[in-house]
Amino acid sequence: xxxxxxxxxxxxxxxxxxxxxxxxxxxxxxxxxxxxxxxxxxxxxxxxxxxxxxxxxxxxxxxxxxxxxxxxxxxxxxxxxxxxxxxxxxxxxxxxxxxxxxxxxxxxxxxxxxxxxxxxxxxxxxxxxxxxxxxxxxxxxxxxxxxxxxxxxxxxxxxxxxxxxxxxxxxxxxxxxxxxxxxxxxxxxxxxxxxxxxxxxxxxxxxxxxxxxxxxxxxxxxxxxxxxxxxxxxxxxxxxxxxxxxxxxxxxxxxxxxxxxxxxxxxxxxxxxxxxxxxxxxxxxxxxxxxxxxxxxxxxxxxxxxxxxxxxxxxxxxx
Ligand SMILES: [Zn+2]
Numbered sequence: 001x002x003x004x005x006x007x008x009x010x011x012x013x014x015x016x017x018x019x020x021x022x023x024x025x026x027x028x029x030x031x032x033x034x035x036x037x038x039x040x041x042x043x044x045x046x047x048x049x050x051x052x053x054x055x056x057x058x059x060x061x062x063x064x065x066x067x068x069x070x071x072x073x074x075x076x077x078x079x080x081x082x083x084x085x086x087x088x089x090x091x092x093x094x095x096x097x098x099x100x101x102x103x104x105x106x107x108x109x110x111x112x113x114x115x116x117x118x119x120x121x122x123x124x125x126x127x128x129x130x131x132x133x134x135x136x137x138x139x140x141x142x143x144x145x146x147x148x149x150x151x152x153x154x155x156x157x158x159x160x161x162x163x164x165x166x167x168x169x170x171x172x173x174x175x176x177x178x179x180x181x182x183x184x185x186x187x188x189x190x191x192x193x194x195x196x197x198x199x200x201x202x203x204x205x206x207x208x209x210x211x212x213x214x215x216x217x218x219x220x221x222x223x224x225x226x227x228x229x230x231x232x233x234x235x236x237x238x239x240x241x242x243x244x245x246x247x248x249x250x251x252x253x254x255x256x257x258x259x260x261x262x263x264x265x266x267x268x269x270x271x272x273x274x275x276x277x278x279x280x281x282x283x284x285x286x287x288x289x290x291x292x293x294x295x296x297x298x299x300x301x302x303x304x305x306x307x308x309x310x311x312x313x314x315x316x317x318x319x
Contacts, residue, residue, distance in 0.1 A: 177290035
């Protein structure tokens, strides 16, 4: 597909759910020239079909930013010469996400896959969406927290995109503990509760995310990849963000009020953790409740399931 104008820099954030990716995107979105888009992969299913609210509190179809993106995506001819339908987009996304296709998608980060219709459609559409979002927000850098390595693999070959990857890790014991707590949030008088997840499922997903990220890492140039542990980010937020922004050549910095507090304005983060609705002074602090509240037996189960990778990422086996 032909593209015009300057390339849009996109930071794909990969990592397991409840690893702090949404709060990171909210903070990065405050850097001049950057905008947090949220989990772009969910724009169609959760955003358009289910009508779940954007960070601004409106449905994406009523949000001043995402309504423009949706309109552009559904009126731009796809690889087959006609504009795609929402149903066709969701079906193509499902095809890429199927277990049997995941490795093929991850490898496509280095190029190829042009003959695969579903991949072509999602790539083209992602390009249209990212450019329209950049235009609507006036940003040159877009933060995509879709989180799955395969979405970052697709982004790596989108025409007109200058792609970077941030791999966020968090201690799987903290992740498992977080998934057990029901989290509620209220937007526009509508209260929703985020799903909880049992321990084996969390371990499985944490592993899948880590292994998928390692595979993706092999197909992305090293100068475009940064690994960041959420715990290290919380310990030194400004330094961590400096490294990340320097990698992308972004001169601006987030509006820190002090070394642990940042000021957040309303955003247009389309899907993700309810923390996307937080505005005003937000304190960055590492949540280590699991160390005291998680039964020892459960901690050991997580360690048994993730052991070698736990060590690889520098997490001690003993809390
Ligand atoms: Zn919005």
